[in-house]
Amino acid sequence: MKISGKVALITGGAGGLGKAFAAALLRAKAKAVCLVDISSRGKEVAEDLRLQYPPSQVDFYHCDVMNYDLFKGAFDFVQKRFGAIDIVCNNAGMAASDHNVSGSIRTLRLNLEAVYFGTKLGMDYMDKESGRGGVIINVASMAAFLPLMGSMCYNASKAGVVALTKSAGVPEQYEMTGVRVNALCPSFTETPLLDTSSGLREMIAQLPNHPIMSPEYVAEGFQQLVENEELCGAVMRVTPQKGIEIVPNRRKDRNSSSKL
Ligand SMILES: NC(=O)C1=CN([C@@H]2O[C@H](COP(=O)(O)OP(=O)(O)OC[C@H]3O[C@@H](n4cnc5c(N)ncnc54)[C@H](O)[C@@H]3O)[C@@H](O)[C@H]2O)C=CC1
Numbered sequence: 353m354k355i356s357g358k359v360a361l362i363t364g365g366a367g368g369l370g371k372a373f374a375a376a377l378l379r380a381k382a383k384a385v386c387l388v389d390i391s392s393r394g395k396e397v398a399e400d401l402r403l404q405y406p407p408s409q410v411d412f413y414h415c416d417v418m419n420y421d422l423f424k425g426a427f428d429f430v431q432k433r434f435g436a437i438d439i440v441c442n443n444a445g446m447a448a449s450d451h452n453v454s455g456s457i458r459t460l461r462l463n464l465e466a467v468y469f470g471t472k473l474g475m476d477y478m479d480k481e482s483g484r485g486g487v488i489i490n491v492a493s494m495a496a497f498l499p500l501m502g503s504m505c506y507n508a509s510k511a512g513v514v515a516l517t518k519s520a521g522v523p524e525q526y527e528m529t530g531v532r533v534n535a536l537c538p539s540f541t542e543t544p545l546l547d548t549s550s551g552l553r554e555m556i557a558q559l560p561n562h563p564i565m566s567p568e569y570v571a572e573g574f575q576q577l578v579e580n581e582e583l584c585g586a587v588m589r590v591t592p593q594k595g596i597e598i599v600p601n602r603r604k605d606r607n608s609s610s611k612l
């Protein structure tokens with residue numbers, strides 16, 4: 353998809369990765385980006401981006417995406433203000449340690465349930481009948497594949513996002529909706545999230561060959577998932593070791609001419 357002139361909604365847009373994704377779209381001349389976030393910091397982030405990237409429009413919508421009706425309100429707001437939505441990024445997320453039961457349950461709800469809400473709403477608002485097709489990027493994590501000790505629900509939520517995205521992005525579904533759905537799986541990235549678990553930075557520092565990536569680098573992968581029309585149901589890893597790469601899709605391989 354050509355980003356120029358398009359309208360985007362990004363959840364968790366006040367945070368480290370959300371702001372970098374918004375900036376990438378704005379550099380590519382998106383018409384409008386709406387940051388949807390529970391934190392009122394989103395207002396200043398939107399203001400900052402608006403000043404950096406005129407004449408694109410940048411707005412903030414205060415919302416808890418764990419509440420379906422409130423989240424739907426964000427879609428209505430964006431559509432009314434800017435016109436048909438083209439790009440949805442389900443990025444809002446959190447982490448909690450296994451000792452924290454209520455935090456772990458909240459992690460499952462925000463990182464997985466709200467991504468289901470955003471995927472369903474994205475399809476409802478952008479499909480060929482109500483909109484003009486589009487693309488949904490769901491932010492998972494390398495934790496979907498490499499379980500981090502001490503955060504069972506974080507890891508499970510991210511594995512769930514990968515499975516949900518693959519299901520939403522099967523070719524038969526795309527034929528009906530015209531909406532591509534892809535997952536982005538970054539490794540450790542320099543954002544405020546890294547400071548929410550005590551001792552996490554020390555743990556990362558002890559991992560061999562594990563520099564923390566910049567949000568701008570992860571945003572390069574995000575932009576490829578938006579732009580490349582061939583990617584649907586795709587899962588992208590972004591790691592400091594191997595860079596930006598698409599995980600081989602076994603379902604596609606099975607349907608291809610290869611007999612392996
Ligand atoms: N930073 C990292 O190392 C990695 C992060 N990720 C994922 O990237 C995504 C973005 O995280 P970061 O930018 O790193 O963290 P961040 O903490 O900077 O941003 C997360 C944003 O989500 C918002 N948020 C939290 N609860 C919300 C709710 N109920 N409704 C709406 N917004 C809500 C927060 O206010 C915050 O602005 C998350 O899904 C995270 O799991 C994935 C891999 C690595």
Ligand SMILES: CCCCCC(=O)/C=C/[C@H]1C=CC(=O)[C@@H]1CCCCCCC(=O)O
Pocket residue numbers: 447448449450492493494495498500501502503506538539540541545546547548549550552
């Ligand atoms: C190789 C795996 C890369 C995973 C990248 C990622 O998603 C990182 C997320 C971390 C950000 C804040 C966290 O809390 C997340 C990891 C959780 C680590 C385990 C914390 C356990 C504890 O607090 O006791």
